[in-house]
Amino acid sequence: MTRLPGLKRILRIERDRAGVERAVDDELQFHFDMTMRELMSSGLPAEEARAEATRRFGDVQRTRERLATIDRSRLGRERRNEWWNAFAQDLRYAIRGLRLKPSFAIAVILTLGLGIGANATMFGIVDRLLFRPPTFLTAPDRAARLYFLRTFRGKEDVQSYTGYRRYLDLKEMTTSFDAMTPFYSNDVAVGSGETTKEMKVGFGAADLWKMFAVRPVIGRFFTASEDVPPNKRSSADAKMLWAHSSTSARPSTRSSASHPRASTPSRPIRSLHSSQRVRRRQPWAHQEIPGTAPTT
């Protein structure tokens, strides 16, 4: 009997749905032809041979469908097995390769690790900043940042920063907002003399605290009455500076003698706009910011 090993690989015609049916048909056709040949060689006329072959076989159509169903299910399983085998082989190959070159393996692992880590971090940040409302914000659906649109020489220009004066106008002349605060943060020098430190300082008005469901860990928040410097003349230029850092919570050496409220761990301190003339005796100037105020 002639058998060609590996022929299946060349004649992979039964891989798809149509291929399965074609293969079944080919197989049954071969069977019928052989049966006919045998019967006719024994002297039966073609018509009778055909009838006998059909009788021997039974219900051709039903068998044909049944065979195709069995084969499709077998091929599906074979294909899944093949996929897994290929996957396992790739995996083994990769592991072998990595074992042969440990330094390369470490580089790959580090690269992947860093990549995945960076992605996870970025996702965390994006998720936190863009997809979820900020924590503690009481009404995220109503909180908004105001931008100003300026048309200059026919060109529109969105400005994300605006003057303090404009904020005061909005605050005094509008009724649409429950709370409103300007905000700004910067690294500024805090303290005087040798105790001066550069600190990240946030600027905001007392309304800021209304927008968040938070309570200070130590001390208290500054109030609206403390928003405005007693010296009205300078209100336009004054900004509120809230210091809630460990530096101000520490027993203060620089101002405890000069100011009674220095013992309060956290307190509002007022900074001055650089155009403001500062005099040490000004009662609301708890902390002077060296460098921001010209010496007089």
Added chain:
Amino acid sequence: MAAVDLDLLQGTLDLLILKTLNWGPRHGYAVASWIRETTDQRLQIEEGALYTALHRMEKRGWLESEWGLSENNRRAKYYQLTSAGRKQLRAKTAVWTDYAAAVFKVLQTS
């Protein structure tokens, strides 16, 4: 002797096919003729059932198939036993022999 209706003997067809293929790879037609000749045409096997059994056993992993060229140079599907198929043949042969012996013993009591 009258032809035996093979439907009555469950699993017998599988056993016959496995035994036939134990001699080497064959296509479906060869399996059918071999069984017919060996049993002196006493077993009337519906060939549709034979092919169904072949494909089912291939799916179970007892057989594997390969397209090859037949004696008269035609493309034919050849079946051969896998090691699982050989194991099945041994097991089924043992069961069938026991079964037949038991039935025969009963029939011989007079």
